[in-house]
Amino acid sequence: xxxxxxxxxxxxxxxxxxxxxxxxxxxxxxxxxxxxxxxxxxxxxxxxxxxxxxxxxxxxxxxxxxxxxxxxxxxxxxxxxxxxxxxxxxxxxxxxxxxxxxxxxxxxxxxxxxxxxxxxxxxxxxxxxxxxxxxxxxxxxxxxxxxxxxxxxxxxxxxxxxxxxxxxxxxxxxxxxxxxxxxxxxxxxxxxxxxxxxxxxxxxxxxxxxxxxxxxxxxxxxxxxxxxxxxxxxxxxxxxxxxxxxxxxxxxxxxxxxxxxxxxxxxxxxxxxxxxxxxxxxxxxxxxxxxxxxxxxxxxxxxxxxxxxxxxxxxxxxxxxxxxxxxxxxxxxxxxxxxxxxxxxxxxxxxxxxxxxxxxxxxxxxxxxxxx
Numbered sequence: 001x002x003x004x005x006x007x008x009x010x011x012x013x014x015x016x017x018x019x020x021x022x023x024x025x026x027x028x029x030x031x032x033x034x035x036x037x038x039x040x041x042x043x044x045x046x047x048x049x050x051x052x053x054x055x056x057x058x059x060x061x062x063x064x065x066x067x068x069x070x071x072x073x074x075x076x077x078x079x080x081x082x083x084x085x086x087x088x089x090x091x092x093x094x095x096x097x098x099x100x101x102x103x104x105x106x107x108x109x110x111x112x113x114x115x116x117x118x119x120x121x122x123x124x125x126x127x128x129x130x131x132x133x134x135x136x137x138x139x140x141x142x143x144x145x146x147x148x149x150x151x152x153x154x155x156x157x158x159x160x161x162x163x164x165x166x167x168x169x170x171x172x173x174x175x176x177x178x179x180x181x182x183x184x185x186x187x188x189x190x191x192x193x194x195x196x197x198x199x200x201x202x203x204x205x206x207x208x209x210x211x212x213x214x215x216x217x218x219x220x221x222x223x224x225x226x227x228x229x230x231x232x233x234x235x236x237x238x239x240x241x242x243x244x245x246x247x248x249x250x251x252x253x254x255x256x257x258x259x260x261x262x263x264x265x266x267x268x269x270x271x272x273x274x275x276x277x278x279x280x281x282x283x284x285x286x287x288x289x290x291x292x293x294x295x296x297x298x299x300x301x302x303x304x305x306x307x308x309x310x311x312x313x314x315x316x317x318x319x320x321x322x323x324x325x326x327x328x329x330x331x332x333x334x335x336x337x338x339x340x341x342x343x344x345x346x347x348x349x350x351x352x353x354x355x356x357x358x359x360x361x362x363x364x365x366x367x368x369x370x371x372x
Contacts (some may be wrong), residue, residue: 002336002343002370002371003037003339003344003345003346003347004039004040004281004346004347005038005039005346005347005349005366005367005370006038006040006041006042006072006298006346006348007029007033007040007041007042007348007349007350007363008042008043008044008045008052008076008231008262008347008348008350009026009029009030009041009042009043009273009350010043010044010046010052010053010054010272010294010350010352011023011025011026011043011052011053011054011060011162012049012051012294012296012297013050013051013052013053013296014208014296014297014299015295015296015297015298015299015302015354016103016279016296017052017128017296018193021061021227022053023053023063023067025052025122025356025359026043026053026060026064027063027064027067028356028360029359029360030064030066030067030071030351031068032360032363032364033071033363034068034069034070034071036363036364036368037225037367037371038071038363038366038367039071039072039259040071040072040073040074040104040346040348041064041068041071041072041073041074042063042073042074042075042076042104042106042348043057043060043064043074043075043076044057044075044077044292045057045075045077045078045079045108046293046351047082047159047160048155048156048293049293049294050292050294050296051189051284051291051293051294051295051296051297052293052294053288057075057076057078058075058078058091058092058094058095058096061073061074061075061095061103062095062222063164064099065095065098065099065102067228070102071102072102072103072104073095073099073103074103074104074106074204074206075092075106075107076106076117076208076227077106077107077108077206077207077227078105078106078107078108078120078347079108079109080107080108080109080161080167080168080173081109081160081161082161083168083208084176085168085173085176085177085354086176086195086198087182087199088105088182089105089177089180089201090176090195090196090197091204092105092201093181093196093197093198093199093201093203094197094198096197096201096202096203097197097201098179100204100283100367101202101372103201103202103203103204104203104204104205104206104208105203105204105205105206106206106227106228107173107174107205107206107207107208108208108209108215109170109209109214109215114244119292121147126258127279128140128141128235130361133238133261133273134340134341135337135338135340135341136337136338136341136342137234137284137321137322138234138235138237138238138318139235139318139321139322140233140235140317140318141233141235141318142233142289142315142318142319144237146291147289147291150291150293152292153343155355166355170207170214170215170218170258171218174205174218174222177205178205179198179218180195180198180199180367181198181199181203182196182199183195183199183200184199190321195317199296204225204249204253205224205253206219206224206225206226206227206253206260206371207224207225207226207227208226208228209226209227209228209229210228210229210233210236210240211233211239211240211242212239212240212241212242212243212244212325212336213234213243213245216228216240216241216243216247217243217244217247217249218247218250219250219343220243220244220245220246220247220257221243221247221248221249222249222251223248223249223250223251223252223253224253224254225252225254225258225259225260226240226257226259226260226341227239227243227259227260227261227262227348228240228241228259228260228261228262228342228344229261229262230261230262230263230322230338230342231262231263231264231319231322231323231350232262234318234319234322235259235318237342238341238342241259241342241343243341244257244259244266245257245259257345258345258346259342259343259344259345259346260344260345260346260347260348261338261342261346261347261348262347262348262349262350263322263323263324263335263338263347263348263349263350264319264322264323264330264349264350264351265322265323265325265326265331265335265349265350265351265362265363265366266281266323266324266325266326266331266351266353266362267326267327267328267331267361267365267366267369268326268327268361268362268365269327269352269365270326270327271325271326271327271330274325274326274327274330274331275325275326276300276355277300277325277353277358278323279300279301279303279304280297280298280300280302280303280353280354281319281323281325281352282303282313282316282319282320283298283302283303283306284298284352285316285320286312286315286316287320289315289316289319290315297352297353297354298354299323299354300354301324305340306337318325324338328365328366328368328369331369332366332369332370333371335347335349349363349366351363
């Protein structure tokens with residue numbers, strides 16, 4: 001039997017569209033995903049990105065829950081550096097109170113990861129070369145350090161945290177969230193506080209990571225499920241999965257490691273059609289990789305008119321080369337390779353097209369092929 005297949009959605013804007021249009025498309029896609037038999041539907045958290053409307057996962061998930069019946073919903077991921085453990089627990093506790101037992105609380109490190117990337121770049125490490133591992137392309141890594149150190153990132157950061165605030169470390173955030181979910185929290189003198197809503201919420205806590213760093217190791221040490229990002233950081237996926245498994249300690253919630261691996265996909269009736277529909281993807285990735293934030297997803301005509309430089313092509317190569325675009329059979333085979341090489345227990349796929357019909361059709365074709 002194939003491993004479960006789930007969806008990650010960014011509520012993407014497209015050129016000529018707007019935020020209401022993007023959100024309506026997400027609600028429609030979530031309904032269709034449930035009909036197609038996908039296991040989970042996760043939404044991302046991104047800020048100051050002109051082409052992404054999923055800035056507040058909990059708010060968006062509440063709307064998705066209202067138009068679906070049973071598909072599991074989650075965040076991929078709430079950024080722990082930008083809010084308190086209490087606010088996270090209250091948001092997802094409210095969701096669980098309204099739609100019990102349906103939510104995954106996926107957590108990411110945000111600001112902490114940025115500092116880590118800058119430190120790594122400063123060490124002047126010899127970059128990893130592209131290689132193929134048992135049929136899976138592991139490209140050269142992309143360095144986010146210049147973008148994380150940019151003035152635009154600093155401006156965005158000034159709005160994401162209170163002046164002078166320092167985000168808690170990952171272990172401290174997880175300790176707070178665990179205590180609040182278990183609630184009430186009692187101090188040494190018997191004073192008591194309870195997250196309402198939140199205490200007792202039936203949430204599955206996940207960690208997401210793009211390398212073999214703190215998130216992967218912490219997920220393993222705490223016995224939590226882990227999501228590794230092949231679609232964001234394909235160069236580091238094997239490192240991330242290995243670090244998680246090596247660190248794993250069984251917990252009450254999870255007796256064995258559980259890994260979900262993400263991938264960018266685009267499915268059409270045949271390979272040629274998929275390659276044609278995939279043309280805007282590189283232009284969209286370039287906007288991210290040049291520090292502008294994701295722009296509204298271009299049309300095919302806009303992508304065909306774009307003038308590329310060699311530098312442009314180089315900065316998007318790892319994402320373009322590791323996107324699985326093709327017929328249902330082609331994409332399913334490449335996903336099976338990804339699953340085999342990483343040992344993933346579940347796959348998380350994300351797709352963006354300019355035309356909503358093409359996007360829905362991609363998920364429909366993939367679901368049919370995957371379950372055939």
